[in-house]
Amino acid sequence: MPVYCNSNIPDAAHQFIVSNLGAGIAAIAFTPTGGWVGVTANGIYQASGIPQDCYNTLVQCIGQGWKIKCIAFPPQPAGAWVIIGDVSYYAHNIPNDCYAMIGQYYNNKWPVTCVAFPPSGSDSWAVIGNNAFNASNIDDECFQFLCNYTQGPRRALQVTFTPGGGWIVYGGDTFYARNIDNGCYNQLVTFSNNQHWLLGHIAFTPGGGYSIVCNQQNPYASSDPIRTFETDFYQDSAGKWHTVWDRMASYGVPGASVGLVQGNSVAWTTAYGRLQAGGSQYVYPDTAFQAASVSKPHCAAGIVLLAQKGSIGLGDPIGNHTTWTVPLRSCVQSQTSWPGLATIQLVLQHSGGFIGRGNTYPLDKCSNFTAGQGGGFGGYPDVPGVQLPTLSQVLAGSSPANSPKIEITTQPGTFYYSGMGFVVLMRMLQDVTGADFATWMGQHILGPCGMGKSAYGITLPASLSRGAAGHDTNSHPIPGLRNRYPELSAAGLYTNAGDLCCFVAMLNNAGKAPNGTQVLSSTTAKNMLAQQLGIFTANPATQTNYLFNHNGSNYGFSSFMQGYPNLGAGFAILVNLDDGASKASGFYNEAVAALKRIYSLP
Numbered sequence: 122m123p124v125y126c127n128s129n130i131p132d133a134a135h136q137f138i139v140s141n142l143g144a145g146i147a148a149i150a151f152t153p154t155g156g157w158v159g160v161t162a163n164g165i166y167q168a169s170g171i172p173q174d175c176y177n178t179l180v181q182c183i184g185q186g187w188k189i190k191c192i193a194f195p196p197q198p199a200g201a202w203v204i205i206g207d208v209s210y211y212a213h214n215i216p217n218d219c220y221a222m223i224g225q226y227y228n229n230k231w232p233v234t235c236v237a238f239p240p241s242g243s244d245s246w247a248v249i250g251n252n253a254f255n256a257s258n259i260d261d262e263c264f265q266f267l268c269n270y271t272q273g274p275r276r277a278l279q280v281t282f283t284p285g286g287g288w289i290v291y292g293g294d295t296f297y298a299r300n301i302d303n304g305c306y307n308q309l310v311t312f313s314n315n316q317h318w319l320l321g322h323i324a325f326t327p328g329g330g331y332s333i334v335c336n337q338q339n340p341y342a343s344s345d346p347i348r349t350f351e352t353d354f355y356q357d358s359a360g361k362w363h364t365v366w367d368r369m370a371s372y373g374v375p376g377a378s379v380g381l382v383q384g385n386s387v388a389w390t391t392a393y394g395r396l397q398a399g400g401s402q403y404v405y406p407d408t409a410f411q412a413a414s415v416s417k418p419h420c421a422a423g424i425v426l427l428a429q430k431g432s433i434g435l436g437d438p439i440g441n442h443t444t445w446t447v448p449l450r451s452c453v454q455s456q457t458s459w460p461g462l463a464t465i466q467l468v469l470q471h472s473g474g475f476i477g478r479g480n481t482y483p484l485d486k487c488s489n490f491t492a493g494q495g496g497g498f499g500g501y502p503d504v505p506g507v508q509l510p511t512l513s514q515v516l517a518g519s520s521p522a523n524s525p526k527i528e529i530t531t532q533p534g535t536f537y538y539s540g541m542g543f544v545v546l547m548r549m550l551q552d553v554t555g556a557d558f559a560t561w562m563g564q565h566i567l568g569p570c571g572m573g574k575s576a577y578g579i580t581l582p583a584s585l586s587r588g589a590a591g592h593d594t595n596s597h598p599i600p601g602l603r604n605r606y607p608e609l610s611a612a613g614l615y616t617n618a619g620d621l622c623c624f625v626a627m628l629n630n631a632g633k634a635p636n637g638t639q640v641l642s643s644t645t646a647k648n649m650l651a652q653q654l655g656i657f658t659a660n661p662a663t664q665t666n667y668l669f670n671h672n673g674s675n676y677g678f679s680s681f682m683q684g685y686p687n688l689g690a691g692f693a694i695l696v697n698l699d700d701g702a703s704k705a706s707g708f709y710n711e712a713v714a715a716l717k718r719i720y721s722l723p
Contacts, residue, residue, distance in 0.1 A: 123337070124318060126308045129330030131157055137167045138334065146334045150192040151326045154199070160189040162336075175202040178211045191235055196284075197242040205233045218257055219246040226250045234278040240286060247280050263288045265403040266297045269391040275345040281323045291320040294341050295348055305331045313339075346719050347389055350379075355711045365712075369394055372708040373596035374698045376404040376589050379712060380618030381720070382684065382691035385630040390619030396697075397590040397598050407574040409585040409615040410695035411603060413673025414497070415680045416577070416614035417543050419624060421469050421655020422641060423566050424546055428465070429645045432553050435466040435654075439473065443549040445516060448528040450476075452487040462533040465549070468542040469654040474529040477539025487530050497540045498524055498612055500604030500676050503580060509607055512551075515544060524608075540611035543655075547610035558609055571623040571636040575616035577609045585615055589697040591677015594704060599677040612675055621693035625684040628656070628669060629691060650686065662686075666723035672706070679705035681713065685722060692716050 123142050127135045134157040138146060145162035156170025164183045168176055171194070182189065187206035195201040201214035209227065212220055219236070226233050231250035239245045245258040247267070254271040256264055263280065270277040270290050278292030287300030289309070296313055298306055305323075312318045318335035325331050344352070354365040369377060376394035380387060392404040428435045433442050438461045440447040447460040463473040471477060478496030501507050501523070510522040518526030527541040547558050554561050559577035567575050576582040581603060590602040606612040627634040632646030641649070650658055650669055660666045670683035679700040684691035694712050698705040716722065 123321075124312060124316070124335045126312070126333045127331070128302075128304060129328065130326055130332050131155070131169065133157075133167070133169055134159060134332070138332065141165055142334075145336050146322055147189050148192045149322050149324045149332050149334060150194060151324055151330075152194045153196045153327050155327060157326075158192055160192070162188070164189075172200045172202055172213070174200075174213060175204065179204055182206050182208075182211070190233065193236045193238060195238040195242060195246075196240050203236050205236055207232070216244045216246055216257070218244060219248065222248050222255050226253070234292070235280060237280050237282055239282040239288075240284050249278060249280060251276070251278070260286070260288055260299070261401060261403045262299060263290065265392055265405060266290045268406050269347070269393075270297065272389050272391075273345055273347040275341070275348075279320075279323070281325065283325045284327050284329060289323055291323065293348075294319070294339055294345055296320055302329060302331060305333070308333055347391065349719050350715050351391075354715050365393055365715075368708060368711055372698070372704040373592075373594075374696050374705065374708050375592050375596060376408070376697045377708070377712075378404060378406065378408060378410055378589075378618040378693075378695045380406075380622040380693045381716060382622045382626050382629065383689065383720070385626045385633075385689040386635045387619055387622045387626065390617065390622065396587065397602070398592060398596050400590075402587070404589060405587060406619055407587075407617050409574065409581060409588045409617060410680065410697060411589075411591065411606075411612070411673075411675045411678040412614040412616045412621070412680050412695065413612055413675035413678055414540065415616075415621065415671050415673040415682055416610060416612050417540070418628075418656045418671050418682075419562065419566055419614055420543055420546060420550075420610040421649065422624075422628075423550060423562050424465065424469060425645050425649050425654055426565060426641060427550065427553060429642055433465060433549075435469075436464050439463050439465050439468050439545060439549055443545070443552045445513075445545070445548050445552075447545075448526070450487055450528050450530045452485065453530065456529075456532065459529050459532055463529060464533070465546070466652065466654065467533050468539075468546055470536070470652065471538045471542060472534055472536050473539065473542045473545075474531045474533035474535075475527055475537075475539045475542040475545060476525060476530050477537040477541055480531045480537040481525065484525055495525070495541075496538045497674075498606060498608045500606050500612070502599070503601030503603060503605050507601075509579065509605060512544070512548060512607060515608055516548065540608065543611040544608050547608070550610075559613075566640065567620075569638045569640045570620075570627050570634045571638070572616065572620035575614065575620040577613045578615055579605045579607050579609070579613060582615055588615065589678075589695075591675070592698050593677065594699050594702040596698065599699075603678075604676045606675065612673075616695070618693040618695055621680075621682045621695070622691065625682055625691040625693060626689075629684045629686045629689055668723075674700045674705075679709065681706075681709050683713070688722065690720065690722055 158168035191205040203212035235249040247256040275293035289298040317339040321336040322334040375398040380390035390406040467473045481495030482491040508521040581588040631643040632641030673680040680695045682693040694709040
């Protein structure tokens with residue numbers, strides 16, 4: 122027998138629910154002026170104080186055999202309403218955009234499960250269907266939860282807004298709520314978590330009363346894997362499980378973007394936290410983060426595509442394809458053969474001899490370097506008075522560049538992680554193609570991969586609507602919010618976890634992206650992994666635990682992606698926290714462990 126809980130609703134509405142509970146309550150709604158309406162699954166209905174045209178239309182729809190799915194009343198203008206049925210819909214005076222969106226859902230044959238209106242009125246609304254959701258001017262955190270919870274195997278089907286600005290997202294195997302009545306929240310916990318009912322309908326009166334109806338018990342023995350990732354994120358030494366939000370708070374991570382690959386498709390992508398610590402805007406799944414050094418594998422894909430097209434040869438000296446003269450450090454000027462040994466393939470493998478981590482400092486020496494120094498770029502704060510160098514100035518290490526001259530310091534063939542080498546690749550790509558690096562990469566790699574919310578840019582690209590702010594190791598926003606990186610190929614990609622998962626799936630699947638585009642040939646893609654060209658691999662290629670990965674760290678941002686070609690699986694994680702104190706990597710390593718555990722990945 123279904124269950125319910127009513128508090129401070131009209132007596133007649135309460136009696137209707139009690140009397141018809143066994144028939145299955147299909148819709149309960151309260152008007153802004155205190156009216157109400159209820160409909161059962163078999164077409165029994167009752168109403169009081171609702172607009173007459175709404176009542177007449179409801180009677181007509183039920184008389185024609187419609188199954189009513191939802192009835193809603195915007196807080197303004199007076200007399201506005203919408204009726205959603207299995208056949209079609211009717212509405213009066215609801216926002217034009219909302220009405221058009223409902224029509225689009227029906228045209229696409231997406232069953233609408235919910236239309237809801239926040240108390241703010243005006244053009245504020247949400248529409249949820251079995252396959253999608255859209256919303257306008259709703260609470261930003263609510264929008265984030267709807268983004269997360271309307272995907273995966275058990276999707277949210279409903280959202281309810283309270284007269285006081287609270288909200289509840291529900292309809293799968295759990296619920297999320299903010300700023301609702303304590304009694305209502307406790308009853309939701311009892312029904313959903315303790316008694317394992319599916320929350321069916323939740324409605325609030327203008328005076329704060331509420332009605333909760335559960336028509337069926339939760340049929341699932343375990344949680345949706347996405348919800349498990351969120352709630353059973355990390356287990357401490359005492360055996361206590363902590364949520365993803367708990368661990369973000371513990372590490373001081375303001376915001377995170379997470380995505381999963383299954384079957385070489387993007388299974389889901391979720392977002393947590395805020396764009397900026399203490400701010401009011403939340404991270405969405407398509408929010409742009411700086412990918413930092415995860416920019417390099419994408420650049421590498423562009424370089425190997427040039428080789429596939431015959432524009433270059435990977436075994437060619439890199440100096441053969443650029444107007445830039447490859448320099449030698451003064452202390453190895455006699456090694457005139459070294460530039461010819463610096464092949465494109467070796468540069469992609471961080472073995473081209475260019476300055477990098479372990480072979481950079483002191484700047485006047487060619488041996489006995491300071492271990493662990495160099496290899497990357499510090500960026501330039503986006504604040505008044507800080508000048509940006511040109512690409513030529515970065516290569517020359519001349520003012521206002523804050524990085525040393527890019528030159529060969531060691532004999533090519535030995536591994537030294539070198540972001541500087543990737544800047545040389547960027548210059549080469551522009552010389553070979555005659556195109557701007559960011560534009561060419563967008564057209565030939567990012568776009569074909571399906572990375573529609575990604576772009577290379579010195580600053581947040583105008584095509585991306587929202588961007589996360591970077592934070593220092595104390596979780597304080599960095600000056601200018603995001604450092605600028607003219608070294609695009611090494612550190613200048615703006616992206617999100619879902620788009621990174623498209624790239625992971627492309628490399629997994631021998632160059633074929635989830636959208637069906639063959640971005641790289643099968644031979645080229647497999648060679649990119651086999652030769653570790655801009656990417657790192659582990660374990661034998663014939664084993665199930667064969668994987669590739671790359672991490673990244675810009676000032677204020679950290680990232681990680683990993684793929685399993687023999688499993689068609691992988692994931693990506695981005696956070697807007699600097700990893701100087703290993704807090705960011707501590708968090709994303711826990712995220713990696715959670716994903717591996719939940720999805721049985723090696």
